[in-house]
Amino acid sequence: MAAQGSVEPVTTGTCLLHIGPYKSGSTAIQRAAAGRRAELAAHDVAYPGSGINHRWGFSALSGFTWGWSGADARRAPDDLGTDLLAEVARARTTARVWLSYERLCVLEEAAARELCDRIGAPVHVVIGLRPLRSLLPSEWQQLVKNGRRTGALDHWAHRKLRAVTTGGPKAGHLDHARLVERWAGVLGVDAVSCIALDSRRHDVLTDAFEALLGLPGGLLAPAAENRHHLNRSLTASEAAVVAAVAERLRGSGIGHSDYQRIVSQGVIRSLRSREPATGEPRLRLSPVTWARAATVDREAAARIADLGVRVFGDLGVYSGERDVPPGAAAPVEVVEDPVPLAVAVAAALGAAEPSLRPPDLAAVPARRLAGALLRRARQHVRQGFGG
Numbered sequence: 001m002a003a004q005g006s007v008e009p010v011t012t013g014t015c016l017l018h019i020g021p022y023k024s025g026s027t028a029i030q031r032a033a034a035g036r037r038a039e040l041a042a043h044d045v046a047y048p049g050s051g052i053n054h055r056w057g058f059s060a061l062s063g064f065t066w067g068w069s070g071a072d073a074r075r076a077p078d079d080l081g082t083d084l085l086a087e088v089a090r091a092r093t094t095a096r097v098w099l100s101y102e103r104l105c106v107l108e109e110a111a112a113r114e115l116c117d118r119i120g121a122p123v124h125v126v127i128g129l130r131p132l133r134s135l136l137p138s139e140w141q142q143l144v145k146n147g148r149r150t151g152a153l154d155h156w157a158h159r160k161l162r163a164v165t166t167g168g169p170k171a172g173h174l175d176h177a178r179l180v181e182r183w184a185g186v187l188g189v190d191a192v193s194c195i196a197l198d199s200r201r202h203d204v205l206t207d208a209f210e211a212l213l214g215l216p217g218g219l220l221a222p223a224a225e226n227r228h229h230l231n232r233s234l235t236a237s238e239a240a241v242v243a244a245v246a247e248r249l250r251g252s253g254i255g256h257s258d259y260q261r262i263v264s265q266g267v268i269r270s271l272r273s274r275e276p277a278t279g280e281p282r283l284r285l286s287p288v289t290w291a292r293a294a295t296v297d298r299e300a301a302a303r304i305a306d307l308g309v310r311v312f313g314d315l316g317v318y319s320g321e322r323d324v325p326p327g328a329a330a331p332v333e334v335v336e337d338p339v340p341l342a343v344a345v346a347a348a349l350g351a352a353e354p355s356l357r358p359p360d361l362a363a364v365p366a367r368r369l370a371g372a373l374l375r376r377a378r379q380h381v382r383q384g385f386g387g
Helices: 026-034 037-042 055-062 078-091 102-106 109-119 132-145 153-166 169-174 176-187 203-213 224-229 236-251 256-273 287-307 315-319 339-352 364-384
Strands: 015-018 096-100 123-129 192-196 310-312
Touching: 015 109, 015 203, 026 037, 026 096, 026 203, 055 078, 055 102, 055 109, 078 096, 078 109, 096 203, 102 169, 109 176, 123 176, 123 203, 132 153, 132 169, 132 236, 132 256, 132 287, 153 169, 153 287, 169 176, 176 192, 176 287, 192 203, 192 315, 203 310, 236 256, 287 315
Parallel strands: 015 096, 015 123, 123 192, 192 310
Antiparallel strands: none
16 A cells, blocks of 8 residues: 555656546545645646636536436537646646546546547546445435435445446446556556545545645645535435425426526535434445445455555555444434424525515424425435335
8 A cells, every 4th residue: 555655746747637436535635726726836736727626628528418318418618628738738848737527437448548648648547446335325315416316225226236246337437446447458557546535534535645746745634714615414314305305396397507506505505504413314325235335345445456556545444344334224214303404495495486485484484385395305215215
């Protein structure tokens, strides 16, 4: 396992390409980089653009679209990709270039090779490894927030694990061993670094980037004033409420961009501002599904180790060598006091359906709206969440 002091940074002119995957600390490290562009530049590291990550440029270059259907889909203008490549070309003459966008993890080999060719610089790819036994609940939750109809967590997780074990295309980026093998096939094993994430050692992520970019230790540590930006997972009750709202909004025919604005900037933000009740159930896999995921994690860790790519952190943590299987998942119940959730939900729905907005969200109409929504949420818990 690589230690920070023993790693030679990538050479000047190299593009350090972070491809996620999803739910592997990408947002945290991107915020750290975006908030320290001046400090990075002082150490001859360029983080192009002005946003948190390089979503729009890479979306244009890779042809990514957003939306629920062909009619609703939209894509980034081509000039955003051209601008990103031009900025990389300028920066690489005197600096290491750091690029990050987690959706790149979905690229198949031909598309990955084409992207690296278009970057026009030596590329070193970085891949975060979060074990499926903890990643699957997090990714399922994100799909729910995005308005996707997934079914119960365990049923969805079983489908994904079956796809990984059979090598099916639906496994996608969740097949971590294949993901690493694919990029090693494009760039060579010496141009791939993996980071085995550790919930007990959060600095393994920042340490790895500091080592690869030749940065002083601690430069990328999250600032105290920005720690509130770190994603808090929704509880099972909160996820049930989001699913109820998502179903109602999608049923109204709302467009994808409006849905994202209302749910991400309204419902999710408000839910995250509350303090979950003591004992409020968290999303987690059942013991049987957890054990199956742990088996897949162990097999992936062995394949990655055999491949010979550099690994920061401990693959033993990823493989779950020392993990204790969880107990039976507690039954999922919506929180007892619905009013804090009701205010968030009513405000969000009011933005989409003004006729639903009561004059005073703390008044009786809001409570009645909350009751209707939470009854629907309870129905989701019984029918869709496997509680």
